[in-house]
Amino acid sequence: MMNAIRSSIQLKILLLLLGLALPPLIIVGWLGLSSLNIARETAVVEGTNALRQQATASLRQRAADKAQFYDASLIGVQQQVETVAGYALQRYNAPVVEFSNERVWIAPRPSEDLLRTYAAEIGYVRRVIPLLREIVASNPLVNIGYIALETGGIIAFDNEAVIDQLLTLESFDPRVRPWYVKARDAGTTVWTEPYVDANTGLLATTCASPLYDQQGQFIGVVAFDLLLETIQQDLLTVDVGSSGYALLINANGDVVVRPNMQANGRWDQPYQTENLLNSTNTDLRAVAEQMVARQSGVQLIQEDGQASYVAYAPITTAGWSVALVIPANEIDAPAIATGQRLSESQSRLWNQLVVVLLMIIISIGFLGLLLSFSFTSRISVLREGVQAVAGGDLSRRLPVAGIDEIGQLVDAFNRMTDTLQSKIVELEENARQLATLNAVSNELKSILSWPVLLETIPKVVCERFGFDRAVLYLVDGDVLRAVSASFGPGNEDQAQQFLAVANAHPLRVDGGSVEADVVRSRKAIIVDNPWEHPRVDKIKQAASASRSYVQAPIFGRNDVVIGIISADYKLSQRPVQARDAAQLLTFASMVGLTIENVQLYNDLEQQVARRTEELRVALERAQLADRRKSDFLASISHELRTPLNAIIGFSTVLLDDTDQPLTPTQREDIQSINRNGRFLLHLINELLDLARIEAGHLNLEISNVNLYNITSEVCDTVQTLLRNRPVTLRNAVPVTLPDIAADGDRLRQILFNLLSNAIKFTERGTITVSARVHDEVNEDGKVGRYVAVSVSDTGIGIPLERQHEIFNEFVQIHGRRSRLSGTGLGLAITRKLVLAQGGRIWVDSTPGIGSTFTFTIPVAQPALLAAPVNIDTTTP
Incomplete structure (x- = not known):
């Protein structure tokens, strides 16, 4: 009776399984076969088009690359x-x-x-x-x-x-x-x-x-x-x-x-x-029209009865264009072949799927009978286990339930529970590592001393991440230098010896060593057998005697490799695992910015200290020079101008007095007194002019000036200085030069200073004043017209190494060799007057041959007002 009941239950279960499984299976099978057919056709079409597009895109890129190369x-x-x-x-x-x-x-x-x-x-x-x-x-x-x-x-x-x-x-x-x-x-x-x-x-x-x-x-x-x-x-x-x-x-x-x-x-x-x-x-x-129009692209053309793809791109420099011509069948053939293979493969899959569906339908009745005997009790056990795991009991394991699907499901459930438990342990370990990295990062960020930071990094690798030894390398130009090492307590001498050996022959970044591979590949590398590794430096390996080590790149700003860090388990004699490499790589990625920040901080601190000291010394010197110059100018102005004016006035009266004629000797002596007095007054006026310019109290009256007339006046004035001397003064300024925008009096002073300087140092020969119009770029980047005035002599010249000094105050290159001494201010004042009028001045000189001083003045614009224009010439 019980057997009949059990058979009835099993029959009902079997019928239930067949009723539930067969209709959905048939429907799913029919939908799957239909979908597979549609997918096959779609895959063939899209695969062919994708390969064709990929080939044409590659052709376009090759044309662009070749055009860019050319x-x-x-x-x-x-x-x-x-x-x-x-x-x-x-x-x-x-x-x-x-x-x-x-x-x-x-x-x-x-x-x-x-x-x-x-x-x-x-x-x-x-x-x-x-x-x-x-x-x-x-x-x-x-x-x-x-x-x-x-x-x-x-x-x-x-x-x-x-x-x-x-x-x-x-x-x-x-x-x-x-x-x-x-x-x-x-x-x-x-x-x-x-x-x-x-x-x-x-x-x-x-x-x-x-x-x-x-x-x-x-x-x-x-x-x-x-x-x-x-x-x-x-x-x-x-x-x-x-x-x-x-x-x-x-x-x-x-x-x-x-x-x-x-x-x-x-x-x-x-x-x-x-x-x-x-x-x-x-x-x-x-x-061709597209190529001539500097376009790029890919087109399908018919040439000699054959379809071909043409990819073209412009070559900007020469105005050319490059074109690659490939028959269409060579591009489409791989795509068509691939589509055919897809079609054949999916046809075989269609047939296999039909066979599998038929076998499933036949086998389901037999399997349903077997399942009905065993799945009920084991499903109950499985349900209890799932409920326990869902409640948080990860230690719960199900008993072995055979080797069938339910038994495999039980085994899979147990493996899932084991995996879940190990993942939770791994997550906890990762959390601890992240906490360690965060603590290490905060610790290193607090270090601002460059040597202390370098010594701390290898120690942190050993103390916080469990490695026995660690070495820090930094990129120095084309080589890697070992800057610090930690070999554990009591092994400081070994660490220093290794640093000495490693730096005796530094590894090149572009060399064939493992370290160079790390820099180039930007990945961590594990070396398991360094004694036989072909890219390991033998001398360094002999000094370290490591059996297994890992090296990770250190990244700085802009993702640039600035060094590497190497670590091993020399003392514990265990090999390095991939997990160790990942851990070291994470640390290396974090520490790179810290290294660069501390290096920049130390460099900046040193530069600030050095520049501060330089500015302090320069300020003291400038203040002292300014005080001395002010005292000197005040003394000169007060002590010399008054008696000199009296001397010049009395000597002029004596020379003009016709009631009591002077003897030739007396007249010559009085003329010498008058001439030298005027010369001394000129020197004093130069000092006062310099003071006015630097104080910003010199006003320029800019107007249209005829350069030829002023040059003629100044040349006539300085002719007296050439009396009884074998020197010829030539005025080669063209009469047709355009007017210039300048202060006429100051222009005379500039020409007088340059001609006086030329006369001083020219014993014989020729002094020539010339001018020309030329264009040059202004400070605002625009092109302006200028007149360049040159004063050339055949004097003693100026050494090249001292030409940069001649426009400085109180500098006399040949003071003892000239007929007349001076203050060394004439050229300095001349330079400031030229700059104040919008020009510039320079010198070309060869010792023993002569010198040429050239200055520029802007050409007067047509819209320049006839009335004088006052310009503030405050020295910047």
Whole structure:
């Protein structure tokens, strides 16, 4: 009876299972098969499109990368051409010195007569050859460099062997070559269209820059040749498939580089190349129009009955564009093949799923019968265990319930409980580590001493994180230096010995050591067997004798590696685990900013102390000098001006008294008294002028001034100082100069001071006053017109090392060698007066040859008022 009841219950359970399982299984199976079919078709289409998009995007990127590469390369060539042009322009007016006897070309062919006729120009271009040779050797794209002059058609190459090739031609004149004509006409750096090179007979393009002298006259051209064959070979290295190719076109649509381009013309005839804007292929013509318009992109075109993808991008520097042409079948073939494989794979999966569904339906009846005998009691046990774990009892484990699904579920439940319990333990450990890191961070942040911080870091690694030994390395330029180490209590001598060994031969950051790998990879590295590791430094390993250690990078600001920290378990003899490496890496990431902050703090503290002391000393000196100068000026003004005025007045009366004529001897003596008295009064006035300028009490009356008239007046005045001396004073100021905006009296004072200074130090020869108009950039960045006035002499000159002192107060470079002594204030006052009127002053001098003082004054503007304008000249 009981068996019948149990069988009835089992039958009901079986029927219940079949009733609950089969309908959903059939429905799910049908939906799954339908969804799988849809997914298969979608995957094929989307996979094919995705691969095609990826391939075209990659093609676009390759074109952009190649364009960017050539743009950078051509910018470099253009900058090198302009560098040579700048150097050549600097050397244009330099004295001719024969540096070499290298051969140059003179149009139409070199000859002895032409070599003699253009000796100066040949010497000039030979000085540029070493720089040409150096730059050409450093740039693999450049075939040859040269400089050509308008005078004589002279041209010099970095390789004089080119002359031998030119000698085989009937004649060669660089002034008619395309690169020369285009640079001369453009007046700026240019890139030429393809032409046949006279030297190599190959197709070439040229970057050329014109040369102009200071008067704006055209001198010649500096140019570098790039063989199109070199660029073509480089383009062929781009991965464009077996049938693809690459090409370059210029701003006119002409093909610059294309596979199999040949120089099919004479060197002295224009080269004819294909123009894509005139192509009969409308697709190709449309792409060419986009390239000429400096656009980038990818387009599908039809060429010779075949579909091809064209990726193009502009090269800004030369005005070119690069294009990569790849047949569409080479791009679509991988995508189509992949889609076919997806379709086949999903078809097999469809068949397998149908078989599995049928097997499940057949097996479910048999399995349901077995399950009905065992699942009831074990599910009850499982429910009790789940309720216990849900209540917080993680120590609860279920008894073994067999090897079937319920038994596996019980085992999985027990494993889940074990994992959950271990994760909680791990979280607690991580929380303790974070607390330790936080405490260590706060402890290190409180250290402001650089040596103390370096010594503390390895100790913290050992004391707080359980390592036995630790070493701190910092990046010092190109090497890693061990700055501190902790080898445990009582092992201080071993730590110092290791530091000495490690720093005896510092490890290079770009070397082949493990430490260098850590810096480059920016990851922690565990070395388990350092004795046999090929990248471990043997000397350092012998000093440490470690069996296993970990090294982690230390990051500073901007995520830059500033050092590494190494740690091991030498004393406990246990290997380093991944968990140890992660822990050390976390600490290293935290300590980097602390190291940089303390270093910056110490550097800043030292700089502040040093600058404070320097400012204090400078302030004391300035105050002392100011007091002395004030006392000196007050004494001079009070003690000397009054008696000097009396002496000058009485001597003038004696010279003008006609009632009692003076003897020649008396008149000469009185004239000497009068002249020297006036000279002393002039010196005193200079001191007072300097005081007024520095106090800001000097007012300038700016108006339109005729420079020629004032120069003539001053030259007439100082002629008396040249009496009975073999010195000629020349006024070479042009009458046609425009008016300048200046204070006329102060301008006279400036010219008088400069001419007096020239007369003092010129025993014989010539003193020349000249002027010219030139443009220069103002302080506000705008270009203004100025008149530059120069006073040149043939005197004793000024040593180069002392020229920077001559505009300082109370400085006399040749005080004892001049006929008249002075205070050393004339040039200082002159400089302040020039600056106050918006100009500047400088000197060019050679000892034994002479000096030239030059100052600038702004040209008067048309809107300048005729009435004087008072300007405050407070010295800044």
